Structures are given as structure tokens and as C-alpha cells.
Amino acid sequence: MSTASTLKKNLLPWLVPIAIFSVWQLAAQVGWLSVRIMPAPSAVLLAGWKLALSGELFEHVRISFLRAISGFAIGGGAGILLGLLNGISRKAETLLDTTLQMIRNIPPLATIPLVILWFGIDEAAKLFLVSFGVFFPLYINTYHGIRSVDPALLEMARSYGLRGWPLYRDVILPGAMPSILVGVRFGLGFMWVLLIVAEHVSSSTGIGYMTMNAREFLQTDVVVLGILLYALLGKVADVAARHLECWWLRWNPAYQPTAA
Amino acid sequence: MTTNVIEFEQYEKKPVKGTELSYRNISKHFNDNKVLDNLNLIIESGEFVAIVGRSGCGKSTLLRLTAELEQASNGDIHRAAPNKKISGNNPSGDTRFMFQDARLLPWKTVLDNIGLGLAGQWQDTAKQVLQQVGLLDKADVWPATLSGGQRQRVALARALVHHPNLLLLDEPLGALDALTRIEMQQLIENLWQNNSFTAILVTHDVQEAIALADRILLIEDGKIGLDLHVNLPRPRQRGSVAFAELESTVLQRVLQQPAKAELPPIPEVKTISQLKWAW
Numbered sequence: 001m002s003t004a005s006t007l008k009k010n011l012l013p014w015l016v017p018i019a020i021f022s023v024w025q026l027a028a029q030v031g032w033l034s035v036r037i038m039p040a041p042s043a044v045l046l047a048g049w050k051l052a053l054s055g056e057l058f059e060h061v062r063i064s065f066l067r068a069i070s071g072f073a074i075g076g077g078a079g080i081l082l083g084l085l086n087g088i089s090r091k092a093e094t095l096l097d098t099t100l101q102m103i104r105n106i107p108p109l110a111t112i113p114l115v116i117l118w119f120g121i122d123e124a125a126k127l128f129l130v131s132f133g134v135f136f137p138l139y140i141n142t143y144h145g146i147r148s149v150d151p152a153l154l155e156m157a158r159s160y161g162l163r164g165w166p167l168y169r170d171v172i173l174p175g176a177m178p179s180i181l182v183g184v185r186f187g188l189g190f191m192w193v194l195l196i197v198a199e200h201v202s203s204s205t206g207i208g209y210m211t212m213n214a215r216e217f218l219q220t221d222v223v224v225l226g227i228l229l230y231a232l233l234g235k236v237a238d239v240a241a242r243h244l245e246c247w248w249l250r251w252n253p254a255y256q257p258t259a260a
Numbered sequence: 261m262t263t264n265v266i267e268f269e270q271y272e273k274k275p276v277k278g279t280e281l282s283y284r285n286i287s288k289h290f291n292d293n294k295v296l297d298n299l300n301l302i303i304e305s306g307e308f309v310a311i312v313g314r315s316g317c318g319k320s321t322l323l324r325l326t327a328e329l330e331q332a333s334n335g336d337i338h339r340a341a342p343n344k345k346i347s348g349n350n351p352s353g354d355t356r357f358m359f360q361d362a363r364l365l366p367w368k369t370v371l372d373n374i375g376l377g378l379a380g381q382w383q384d385t386a387k388q389v390l391q392q393v394g395l396l397d398k399a400d401v402w403p404a405t406l407s408g409g410q411r412q413r414v415a416l417a418r419a420l421v422h423h424p425n426l427l428l429l430d431e432p433l434g435a436l437d438a439l440t441r442i443e444m445q446q447l448i449e450n451l452w453q454n455n456s457f458t459a460i461l462v463t464h465d466v467q468e469a470i471a472l473a474d475r476i477l478l479i480e481d482g483k484i485g486l487d488l489h490v491n492l493p494r495p496r497q498r499g500s501v502a503f504a505e506l507e508s509t510v511l512q513r514v515l516q517q518p519a520k521a522e523l524p525p526i527p528e529v530k531t532i533s534q535l536k537w538a539w
Contacts, residue, residue: 160377161377162376171365251403252367
């Protein structure tokens with residue numbers, strides 16, 4: 001492929017965002033958009049630059065990021081563990097799955113009043129909400145992944161003498177991996193949604209706090225900056241998950257990078 | 261594929277002896293469906309046995325019983341497995357099974373697939389076996405990139421790396437094209453001659469059975485309906501008169517027995533014009 005067409009392929013996805021930003025900037029400058037409703041992109045950038053200079057921005061992003069990741073680790077880890085357990089053991093499944101399916105149908109956000117009563121409005125409440133939301137996509141997909149490992153491969157592996165841990169390591173876990181990674185991507189999506197809500201309930205740090213605080217002072221530029229930061233972080237998480245898929249599932253023709 | 265010429269050096273000269281098998285009063289039924297009925301059979305050490313028969317006659321079941329993938333409803337199979345134990349911890353470690361589909365693990369490279377269930381320094385041995393099946397240059401690729409014939413070669417290598425005393429082949433060539441089949445048959449014959457294991461091949465293809473086997477068994481009504489020793493010299497010439505005569509004899513014998521269940525009559529199909537709207 002020629003460099004020109006490669007360039008075209010890489011630029012094409014950005015064409016629409018660039019167009020939107022241009023129109024937006026134009027509309028703000030000409031005065032069609034009131035600053036109180038929507039600040040110009042340049043104003044948002046400027047606000048970001050100022051906050052970055054003072055170090056405030058990075059602190060907020062760092063704290064939000066830490067909250068998201070630790071919630072994901074706790075909830076996701078528990079989800080994978082229980083998914084493995086129930087996928088492998090019929091007894092555990094009979095005992096636990098019905099309960100988990102019932103809890104799954106509770107929208108995490110509906111638990112906020114209770115969470116505040118239990119954990120107050122500190123970090124624990126935010127961690128709980130994020131973990132709770134991330135748990136189920138990972139649980140379900142891990143469980144499903146293990147249950148859908150090709151029985152023909154299992155039979156083959158057993159007839160080659162694989163038992164116990166080698167069987168899990170060589171056959172069951174890799175077989176479940178595509179499904180687990182789908183769960184990871186779902187989980188990452190839930191992670192941001194729940195974090196945003198949790199940070200808006202109450203906090204004294206983090207991106208959510210930054211935007212809530214800015215609203216008080218009608219700083220729409222900072223509010224929009226916060227929203228864009230969430231979008232950016234979400235995108236980064238998604239790209240990271242995609243790379244993880246490409247690496248772990250590189251044996252799968254569907255995940256091999258297309259020869260371009 | 262350019263791999264017809266293969267050097268069959270023994271990868272490790274071990275005095276491997278084939279398993280001797282004796283089946284006593286074997287019966288197997290699935291619910292009410294009796295597949296094998298009081299079957300008795302002795303297979304000598306080092307023999308190449310082909311099992312033929314109609315679809316659903318129980319030939320695959322017999323093979324799966326032999327591999328302990330399933331348990332007989334009645335009777336027992338006695339295995340006199342000589343001299344050795346293989347690495348790995350399963351009791352029938354001297355038996356290897358080749359399935360109709362290759363069943364390679366897609367997330368392991370070809371070489372790692374061959375090393376499945378092996379411990380210690382197996383890489384060199386695995387490479388030697390891979391060379392025997394003519395795919396050494398594919399050691400590091402993913403199975404997804406191989407053709408059907410290549411996958412079965414890898415599956416064969418994976419079975420042979422264990423130095424089995426008994427190799428069970430469940431129509432492993434059924435899905436391959438005609439030319440690849442003949443190539444694979446020659447490969448299997450050569451490997452069998454060089455390693456002197458006992459081999460049991462289940463096949464639909466009478467020609468394949470005659471090309472490979474010392475002895476052809478026909479299963480019908482859950483019993484051995486025909487037990488025929490093939491005395492043609494190896495390598496067998498498919499075009500020869502003796503080969504053709506034998507093939508037609510066996511084929512006629514297989515076809516003698518009517519297909520097990522009469523097919524239900526195909527229900528009459530209504531054409532569009534016969535349909536009426538339900539209002």
C-alpha cells in the first residue's frame with residue numbers, strides 16, 4: 001500500500017471529530033453559542049492548560065484513575081475468580097449462580113442510598129460502586145467462556161494425560177480467554193460510568209469533583225474539560241484492552257493485525 | 261505440499277512393542293440402542309487392523325472403548341502393554357488416539373501442540389517427529405494457518421512423539437482430499453513399519469483399509485461380521501489385480517447387509533400454490 005493511502009486510512013477516522021470541533025469553534029467565536037451554555041474548544045483547551053500548569057489537573061486525573069483501576073481490580077478480580085469457580089465446579093454453580101443472577105439484576109446505581117449509609121461518602125463507597133458494576137460483566141463472561149470451551153479439545157487433552165493445573169493452563173483458560181476479554185471491555189465501560197456517578201455524589205478530589213466545583217462557579221470550560229477527560233480516559237482504557245486482545249488472542253485469525 | 265520424500269530415521273531407537281489386545285464379551289448400549297453386542301476379538305501385538313462397516317455400526321465406539329474414552333456396558337478389554345511407561349500421568353499413557361478432526365489447540369504453536377503433555381526437554385524430540393511428518397518448517401506457526409492435511413500431520417506427530425504402543429485412528433483422513441489421503445496413508449504405513457506399534461484404523465474407505473491393514477474387520481449387528489487377513493506385499497499397489505479383487509470382495513460384503521434403519525419417507529412438500537392463508 002502506498003504511503004498516501006496509508007495516510008488517508010489513518011486520517012479518515014479523525015475527519016468527523018475535526019469537522020465537529022471546527023464548527024463548534026466557529027459557532028462560539030461568532031457568538032451563536034453563549035459561553036454559559038458551551039464554551040469554545042479553545043477556551044476548554046486554555047482551561048486545561050491553566051489547570052495543568054498549576055498541577056491540579058494531573059492530581060485530579062491521577063486520583064480518578066486510581067479509583068477506577070482499584071475498583072476494576074477488586075470487582076473484576078472477584079468476577080473472574082467466581083466465574084472460574086462456577087465454570088469449573090457444578091457444585092459451586094448450583095450453590096452460587098442463582099444468587100449471583102439475582103444480584104446482577106440490581107442496577108448498581110440503585111444501591112447508592114444504601115452505599116452512602118454503609119460506607120459514608122468516602123473512598124470506600126466509590127470503590128464499592130465501581131467494583132459492583134465491574135463484577136458482573138467479568139463474572140458472566142468468564143463463566144460463559146469456561147463453559148463454552150470446545151469439549152472435543154478437552155477430550156483430546158485428557159486422552160493425552162492432562163489433568164488438574166496443566167489442563168487449566170493449556171486448554172481451559174486459553175479457551176475461555178476470548179470471552180473473558182469481552183468481559184474486560186464491558187467492565188471497563190461500566191467502570192467509567194460508575195466512577196463518574198460516584199464522584200458526583202460527593203468527593204473532594206478527582207475529575208468529578210473538579211467539574212462539580214466548576215459548575216458552582218459557572219466555569220463551563222472546566223465542566224466540558226472534565227467531560228472530555230472522561231471520554232479520553234475511556235478511549236485509552238478501550239485501546240489498552242484492544243491491545244491486550246491482540247496479544248493474548250494472536251493465535252486467532254480474527255485478531256491478527258491485517259496485513260496493511 | 262512438497263513433503264512426499266521423508267527420511268524415516270528412528271528418532272530414538274527404542275524397542276517399542278505393540279500392545280496386545282483381547283476383547284471379551286464386549287457390549288455397549290446407549291440407552292436402548294445396542295451398538296456392540298457380545299463382541300470377542302484378539303488383536304496381536306504390532307498388527308495393523310482396519311475396522312470397516314456402515315455408518316453407525318459401532319466401529320468408532322469400539323475404538324473409543326479401546327482408548328478408554330468410554331466405558332463398556334459389559335465385558336472387558338485386556339491390554340498387554342509391554343515394557344514401558346510414557347511421561348505424563350494417565351494410566352493408558354501407552355495409547356494414543358487420532359481423531360477425525362485434528363483437534364490442535366489453536367492457541368499453541370505447532371511445536372507446542374506436539375509437546376502437549378510432555379515434560380522435561382521434549383523440544384528436540386518433537387522437532388524430530390515433526391521432521392518425520394515433513395513439517396519442520398512449520399514448527400512456530402499457529403495451527404489456524406495450516407491446511408487440513410497439514411493439521412492431521414501435526415496430530416499424527418503429536419501422537420507419535422509419545423512412542424505409543426497402540427495407535428488408534430478414528431477416520432483421521434476422512435476429511436482430506438484424495439491426493440493428500442494417499443500421501444498420508446503412505447506416511448502412516450511407513451511410520452508404523454518403523455515403530456512397530458499396534459494400529460487400529462477405523463475407516464469408511466475400503467481401499468484405504470486394504471492399502472494399510474494386515475487384517476480387516478467388518479462390524480455388523482454389533483459383532484465381527486468378517487475377519488480377513490490381507491496378505492498383499494507392501495507397499496501395496498492400488499492398481500494391481502489382487503488389490504482390486506480384494507477391494508470388490510470386501511465392498512460387496514459390506515454392502516450385503518442392508519443399511520441399519522430404513523430411512524423415513526420424505527414428507528410431501530407443499531408448494532406455495534397449495535398454501536392457503538389462514539383467514
